[in-house]
Amino acid sequence: MASEGDGGTILEGPLSAKNAAMVRAKMPVLKPRPIGLLASAGVGDRLGLATAGQVRAFRKSGSGIMPVFAQQSAREMDRLGRTPQRVLDDATFGCLQAGWDRPVGADADHLKSTDEVDRCLDAGFTSFTLDPGDHVRHLEGEPSDAQLAELPWGELEDTADAMMRRYAGRSIDLGDSVLRIPEGDIRFAAAKYGPAVAHVVSMYRHLMGRAKHPVEVEVSVDETDDVTTLIEHVYLATEMKRLGMEWVSFAPRYVGRFEKGVDYIGDRDELYRSLVQHSNIARAFGPYKISLHSGSDKFSIYDLVVEATGRLVHLKTSGTNYLVALDIAAQFAPELFREVYEVSREAYRGARSSYHVSAQLDRTPDIGEVPDERLPDLVASFDSRQILHVGYGAVLRTEDGTGPSSADAALRELLETRVDEYESLLESHIGRHLAPFSLMETR
Incomplete structure (x- = not known):
């Protein structure tokens, strides 16, 4: 209207x-x-x-x-x-x-x-x-002729011999140096x-x-x-x-x-x-x-x-950006943040497989040991930050993955209530x- x-x-x-x-x-x-x-x-x-x-x-x-x-x-x-x-x-x-x-x-x-x-x-x-x-x-050592023969040459519209001729003697000017291309590297x-x-x-x-x-x-x-x-x-x-x-x-x-x-x-x-x-x-x-x-x-x-x-x-x-939202939760909704933290830790072993992370669960504290005023530190610390980063799926979706979780609803309500603080931190x-x-x- x-x-x-x-x-x-x-x-x-x-x-x-x-x-x-x-x-x-x-x-x-x-x-x-x-x-x-x-x-x-x-x-x-x-x-x-x-x-x-x-x-x-x-x-x-x-x-x-x-x-x-x-x-x-x-x-x-x-x-x-x-x-x-x-x-x-x-x-x-x-x-x-x-x-x-x-x-x-x-x-x-x-x-x-x-x-x-x-x-x-x-x-x-x-x-x-x-x-x-x-x-x-992922290759270990020089590829064999058999490994090269297995390449999808038809899809590449190419052959191994034609490829090697294409690069033979080739070099690339990199400004301060010249990149020469050995046959083995190609x-x-x-x-x-x-x-x-x-x-x-x-x-x-x-x-x-x-x-x-x-x-x-x-x-x-x-x-x-x-x-x-x-x-x-x-x-x-x-x-x-x-x-x-x-x-x-x-x-x-x-x-x-x-x-x-x-x-x-x-x-x-x-x-x-x-x-x-x-x-x-x-x-x-x-x-x-x-x-x-x-x-x-x-x-x-x-x-x-x-x-x-x-x-x-x-x-x-x-x-x-999601971590900024969790920072707002750590500051203004400690019980919600504690729930997010626990769910993220539980999900980490599975969630980490999709991402480049090296956080270790044993380097993060039990949430019960952390007073409310120190919760934002968990968003900033290396290990807990990565765990929170990759745990979003378990936090924001129901366990069976069919819909938004209660934590998702609570986080959205918090961010709409604390919109000025959220936008300012972003x-x-x-x-x-x-x-x-x-x-x-x-x-």
């Missing part, structure tokens, strides 16, 4: 998919669009309530950064019972609530199948992170990543064949066991390009450890050198952006990432992520 307000018309109605579509029709700026090579940041939201606070962060600290408010992986959507349409619509309503009137993207993250592509495409997503990580092989790269190339090309062709609106692609192999070497990056880029793919960003498996919810673990100098070289490869074959997955809370490396990439970069955060925390990537340094 509509009523007259000061200086305009007030529209009232349910937060439905139909009304979200009408909002995007009346305010085309809120209709997601491809991002291209602009510096960008995805700030996913497990609860669908964080967008207004994230908008505040972008306004204050995100100058020159394209925001992606609608971002969630297929894995998280399935665990939470959220549809791609709901993810997109929640972001639309959050932008409307906060008065955001600038362009936005929408990232369907870590898609592993064409069915997942279809669901997100039909909802209106414009960025598709294709993840062929399940098809990346054999290894093909054996390791060949099936992944075949799979991602198949997904890409399916997406492009079905898309009725502008879309773009990121390729992600970050959730794999082994570091992506420079020659493997060259192999992936060469083969995807040969098979007709175009992409705007790429996420390799980096050196060091990009664990969930905590700072970077590893040698910063080594990471910087690696990022510079991966960025040079991205410029040579694209240009395309280097994408920083599991990028939340990596405060010690943001400056060097900006320097290494020249802002040709995409930052991805997600679960850290502004501060997400803003701390954005500031190093901003055109106007705000630190």
Whole structure:
């Protein structure tokens, strides 16, 4: 319904998919669009309530950064019972609530199948992170001729001999050095990543064949066991390009450890050198952006990432927004937080298998030993923070997974009651992520 307000018309109605579509029709700026090579940041939201606070962060600290408010992986959507349409619509309503009137993207993250592509495409997503990580092989030693023969050469539209001729004597200028490509390294790269190339090309062709609106692609192999070497990056880029793919960003498996919810673990100098070289490869074959997955809370490396990439970069955060919500619970609803903490600890052994984490349960305290005023410390401490981060599915869904849990309802009620504190904490925390990537340094 509509009523007259000061200086305009007030529209009232349910937060439905139909009304979200009408909002995007009346305010085309809120209709997601491809991002291209602009510096960008995805700030996913497990609860669908964080967008207004994230908008505040972008306004204050995100100058020159394209925001992606609608971002969630297929894995998280399935665990939470959220549809791609709901993810997109929640972001639309959050932008409307906060008065955001600038362009936005929408990232369907870590898609592993064409069915997942279809669901997100039909909802209106414009960025598709294709993840062929399940098809990346872990190899011990040099691959044999038999292992190479097993590659899906038909799908790759190639042969082993043709591949080796293609790379023979090849080198890549990395600016301050030249990357030469030995035959053995290409054999290894093909054996390791060949099936992944075949799979991602198949997904890409399916997406492009079905898309009725502008879309773009990121390729992600970050959730794999082994570091992506420079020659493997060259192999992936060469083969995807040969098979007709175009992409705007790429996420390799980096050196060091990009664990969930905590700072970077590893040698910063080594990471910087690696990022510079991966960025040079991205410029040579694209240009395309280097994408920083599991990028939340990596405060010690943001400056060097900006320097290494020249802002040709995409930052991805997600679960850290959920941790902000739990911080509010720790401060203002101690009994609810104690329940969340206990459920997360119980679920950790199973939940951890999907994520890069190293938290140990025996390094976290029994909740009964922690006084109310110390509960926020559990959100900040390494082990308990990771346990809380990956326990969201058990916390927010019923035990049989058929619907939202009582804790989900209680957390939502709390955040709506403490909306000012919640948005303020999001502004501060997400803003701390954005500031190093901003055109106007705000630190």
